[in-house]
Amino acid sequence: MSSNKRKVRCYAEKIGKQWQAFCIDLNLAVQADTLPDVRAKLEAMINSYLKLAMEQTDPQYQRDMLFRPAPLAIQLRYWYVRAAVAFDNIGRPRHHGGRHDHRGKFELMSFRQPALC
Template structure:
């Protein structure tokens, strides 16, 4: 389902979205790795998600297992709905974003 190469221009690239949740917080979701983060702002949620993606990739490289684990179909439906809305006149009004999180292929663990 929704398989595609995750390597794009020398970077590991995953599909993500972030949006305001019902509890006045923001949730960010990585669809290709089935990761999620929550925070008080969209930027903070995206930063937390990026950190999770980095941790996942470093662990996967250490273990030699780069297998993806796609999110449930319901999350993909949200992603594609937000992608379609992004192109409309009113857009996403700053309450949501569709983006790719890219990580250089040469990941070096933090000292």
């Protein structure tokens, strides 16, 4: 795989008892009961979606599929999650049980686009 392959940015968030994962670069979303399941589902969806996009014969339609960012609210949530994870990782005091304890609630993910892209 070439090192210049684009990565797609994603995050997962635990809401209630379920995990929801979003790909902000392709506007895709999945949900599952566990973090490993939601990660696997999102990766499979991204691969399927990109394969379908690359099979398109109309160049404009293909471009539209490949450059389809998520709505602004989802993108802003990604940046919030990214900041929350970063603060937790630098040893910032955590408020256990409070609304600022992000451990186990968020996960940042990125996936390399398959070689077909």
